[in-house]
Amino acid sequence: MKPFDYIRAETPADAMRADARIIAGGTNLLDLMKLQVETPSTLVDVTRLGMTEIERAENSTRIGALVTNSDLAADPTIRQRYPMLSRALLAGASGQLRNKATTGGNLLQRTRCPYFTDISQPCNKREPGSGCRAQGGYTRLHAILGASEHCIATHPSDMAVAMRALDARVEIESNDGATRILTFDEFYNLPGDTPEKETNLAPGELIVAVHLPDPPAGRQTYRKVRDRSSYAFALVSMAAAVAVEQGRIASAAMAFGGVAHRPWRSPDAEAALVGREPSAELFDEAADILLADARGQGGNDFKIPLTRRVVKAVLTELTGA
């Protein structure tokens, strides 16, 4: 760990410093600082700033950025209206970690790519231009969708996958007094040739809340496949909400974890489902569209057929087909 200055923010403005890294639960940042994957010169602690409310508004629910994963999962509104989110949260990490980890911090957690977390290895995300050593190496955890020649890392969050399926948006305040609200696809980047730029959060900005629109119609679930039954990152995970009316799919939202640099969504696959009668053939068709551009790296090739199996099982469960 590099020596660093520590500042405790008393007001949000204190936290919006371009020269500091924000720390909340610290469940990911501190580990990475010990390995010197992260080497901030200044940490600003935002945990005294409140932002721990879950508020119901007219057409949405607003989750404060410092609501812990445990509190969010247990919240009655979330459990009743957004059960996939509760399930996703409880599928992540461990009880101790969820007690510390926050909503904003969870969105910003870094990839678990073992080449990123080992500073003896080149990594374009950690040191732009140094190369991607993961390719040709150990790739069990890596992406099958949306990767680039510069980076094949995956985003490790479960929470964010459910939020992506729920069309959540991220509320961000800036030190110039502006507030902006980004969709997840606006917030998260694909790796492209700048894998170090994981989000569009700018220096001096602070995530203050996540907004969930009213829940989608129909049934929801979150399913996670992993190498041990708890405290393991997803091989493949899927958050979905599907409504069936008069024997046909009226709406469908599907987001995937463990497969890409950000929570993954395929509007074309969802569109292919709408207006159709649920069936195994239809679910295969949706999976075909979802996985049309999927590419394995060797060690993660299995994720492609596994994703298909999960899609079919989840859609079968939600539609009763």
Added chain:
Amino acid sequence: MTQQLKMDEVQPRLLDETGQGVLTTPLDRPEGPLKVTGTAPYAAEPSLPGMAIGVLVGATITRGRAHVDAGSLRDMPGVLGVYTAGMARNPAQGTANAAPVQPEGFVQYHGQPVAVVVAETFEQARDAAIAIRVTYDPEPGAEVDPETASHVDGDPETFGSFDKAFSEAPVRIDATYTTKGHSSAAMEPHAALAAWKDGRLMLRASLQMLKYNRNEIADAVGVDPDKVRVLAPYVGGGFGSKLGIAQEAIAAALAARELGRPVRVVMTRQQVFEMTLRRTETRQRMRLATDRDGHIVALGHEDRVSNLPDEVFSEPVTMATHFLYAGANRRYHHEIARINRPGAGSVRAPGEAVGMLALECAMDELAEAAGLDPIELRLRNIPDEHPETGQTYSARSLAACLKRGAERFGWSARRAPGERREGEWFIGMGVATAARTNSLGESQSRVTLNPDGTALVETDMTDIGTGTYAILGQIAAEMLGLPRDKVTVALGDTDFPPAAGSGGSWGASSSGSSVFLGAKAVRNALAEKLGCPPDELRLQDGIATGGNKRSAIADLLDAPISEVGHIKPGETAETHSSASYGAHFCEVAVNAVTGEVRVRRALGVMAAGRILNEKTAASQVHGGIIWGIGAALTEALEHEPRDGRVVNRDLAEYHVPVNLDVPDVEVEFIEERDDHANPIQSKGIGELGISGAGAAVTNAIYNACGVRVRDYPALPDRIFPHLP
């Protein structure tokens, strides 16, 4: 005085005659409250005046010479020194009794320590250990894949006419299994605190075998063993990785001497994975054949393991195969690939832990090929005498364990593969034999009976979380007729009489026998004081009776009686094949969509001679079965395919089983005495639970869904592509 016994012949079962009743009973560990309240001092916890902190620096190449630029830390705050001379390549192997390789800057695996950076604080040392400039002259010839290694040692070994018998047999299977490497991953990382005074070294460390460790550290730093005292009163798990002295202890001792201050070195969690001895990966080809009645006629077990060049240890994969089942025609071929991965060494049940994953799965396949129930196949092939040496077996309750387990587990409800389904889950049952060789190691203990009616046991034996404090106190209390809480047990100090140490499942029986002998000598002295023949003496609750006399033990003594018990292995180890045996039963659910496996029930029925404490013994079996579940389903050291380093070097990515992976595990012991094992008729239990356990899981997977997993661990992607 010393009461010495060489185990040349069967000894009377004195512990069945004593009357205190504290042996076998499931007593709590006396040191338990210290451990759960954080007040048992582990190696890294005590501080010494003037103590400095060292952090190891690992190499970032696979093979070549490292040049450490100490000057690069000139401006780093708090740095006191950088030491490179004498750094160990890898930990000493168990019972090595000499220093491990100290290659003076020559790197043979990625992560090998090349220096220790010492600073005033841990934070300063850790930062400096990352900042230090190390340059390398890489050398060609680095090889990290055991399958393509250029240098492979090992020769075949054959009994009878294997090829002929196998090819002519009516029933045969030929299957190849692979297992991944494992890390001991003890909760307490490797840690040491070294201090020198007047040319003498005091080393407080986390170690399993102090008698050997003292010689190893003395050799490593170039002093006489009598100038070294090693202390390890509490050890937070070892599992083999702390059998021999490791790099952090050698670094601490060398740095402390150079610096003239006490130095503490603790491995980071990542370094525990990168630097300590791993369990090798294996490839194992099993060829088994029976006659028409299900009697094995040919048995082949050929394996490939790996280790660094020159390491004498190699995983004895076929350990159990040699003695477990009958069959006149046998073939082995043990190959050791010399590669540049971290060193391989003993990890819980070396040999059986991986060998039985293959052997017991192959027996399941053979049973199916022979059209026999897998329990029946095993019962038919329990040999009358050791099939290779002709030795007689000592107590062996394998058949009883299999039969009792089948009854308790409800084995008769097992159905054909794929026939039992609950919703999305296939349900199945599996069985496997447990077996672990038993041995006796030379051990000494001093037993002192005080006039106040208390007793003290002293030995350099360790308690690595196994229950040594509990059982040695119980043996002494039973022999001396004292309540358990009147006996104090002091362990883990080389100033005490030397013991075999904790390893190879021999610790309880070996050190327990020495305590038994020491206490027996004390009894003889008491009999003399009471005035009765020793075999008439009865001791209970502090009262001695015998020869129509009766006295409080305290009244017989005006000074402490102190005796050293000394056990040595003898003839019985040659004439008899001694092992602990058992049977594993397991029920799993396999997800029909994802191939994820959940163990729903597990039962181990075990026989290991006299059980010294039913609670700590059962805990050992629980732990072993849990690791067996890990070996079957989750645990795998992943090596980078190009440079061999350990990729999953923390507990988030190296998947030991978590609570949700482990059901209620039931353990039952079959009553047994092993008269040929030692004078207390007990056998090893620490490694029995893991031996075979994982195969019961994969056999249950096959019974559930018809997918035969031969590549461990059975991760989802090794199952779902083959599901119906």
